[in-house]
Amino acid sequence: MPRRMEALREISQAGLPFAVPEPLTPVTRFGERTAVAVSWIDGEAQPEGQGDPDQIGKLLRAVREVTVTPRLRQLLNAPREKGWAEVLAEEVIPRLPDRWRDECRTRLEAARDLEAVPDALVHGDLCGANVHWSRDGQLIGVLDWDQAHLFDPAIDAALMAWHGWDTIRKAVDPETYRRARIYDAPFDVGHLVGVLDGRPLANVEGYVRSIVGWLEKNA
Template sequence: MSTIDDVIALAAAHGLDLLPESADVNEAGLDYRVVMADDTEGRRWVLRVPRRADVSAGMAAEARVLDLVAPALAAGGIAVPDWQVRGPDLVAYPALPGSPGLTLPGGEPEWHMDPADPGYAERLGRLLARLHSITPERAGAAGVEVRTPAQVRRSWAEDIARVREEFTVAPALAGAWQDWLEDDTCWPPATVMTHGEIYPAHVLFDGDGTITGVLDWTTARVDDPARDLAAQYGAAGEEMLRAAVSAYGEAGGRVHPGLVAQARHLWDASPIGHALYALTTRDDADLAAAAAALDPGA
């Protein structure tokens, strides 16, 4: 879709009567183009248009995740998208209450909250304890992808091997990855239902800082609990990571001895994910950015 009018027309084909003059577009997402617009009764809608065929193919899996997590998080006053339009060319749902803690106008980060706020760390920990309480058995029964601890570790090893085959990786970085793969203390003894990209751009807040909703469940699955804590380390450092883990444990989350270290490792492994994304898109700019991150001295 090349224009907002095209997206509004697509919504109309799915039965939504939206006002073009009310529309705003967000181009920052890697997988979806997002447009927000009002209907004729003043209700705000979120329209997600997939950018690639592989994104469309994954939408059914995300829908199953939303159906699973919605009641668990609603019990804690936290909303997730209610997809009222579910098509291969468009997802649409009523806008959730609250505003994101981070936006990227023009590609530059603009913070609307303080990620180093101890109050946020506590709320994040409680949110994750609630999400992670969904058992792998329930997730599997709902058709959500389930990875065992052994599969999580093996998947990282395979991803690292693929990146090293496709790119030049600085020896120090490659060595750090190998040490991490071999360190038994970091890897989780159990896996849990995770979001996968839970950071302030995907978290909604009210005016008091209360978390009201969580967006973008594209990468959600049963996996390493640390994947939902890594961004807290990246945004706010180890002290606030430990604060979130403390609140997580107090709220019933299972804290294994290597959880904090694993969250740090996962954040430091971000270039692996960027490289895999570049291999998916095969875009020259994406490939160049991934190569630079993997071998900064080249």
């Protein structure tokens, strides 16, 4: 948590056109638990499937265009340097039911083999309750940067498909949309971020069960 709070301080000072929670206290330990107070962000989430493409496009551009300082690069995971796809290929694909293995391996290879783009700040959980809007649909702030990392900004575009893929198609350029769909295809971009943010897969079997549920639902 201390490292995540340092990253949050860096992000909150990046001049983003919306509010970002700021740490208000030092990180406190309670046995094996840690806690910290952060500033309050007003507003509320939009319902799933709703959203203004213009507002969503501005949000995605603002995050993508944050200057990655040397300090921010030191604090955040950079998946491209860590063999992220190999982790999934070795630990997850073999545990999938037979009917899904070949298809998911093909989809994962397509994501892995996307032409590289410069690393940018990626929020990593940019959907639902983590994005707060005013009652008239204006962006107020973005919460929960715990899964922030440095990678392809198309990841955040895929996460914002909470608002609907048709909305995302209108919010971003065609190439970002194409990449977002490819990252989402193997087993949902929300699961993918579980590897991209740098934290180890502590419960691989539970992770696989969740992926299988998503695959069955979207078959």
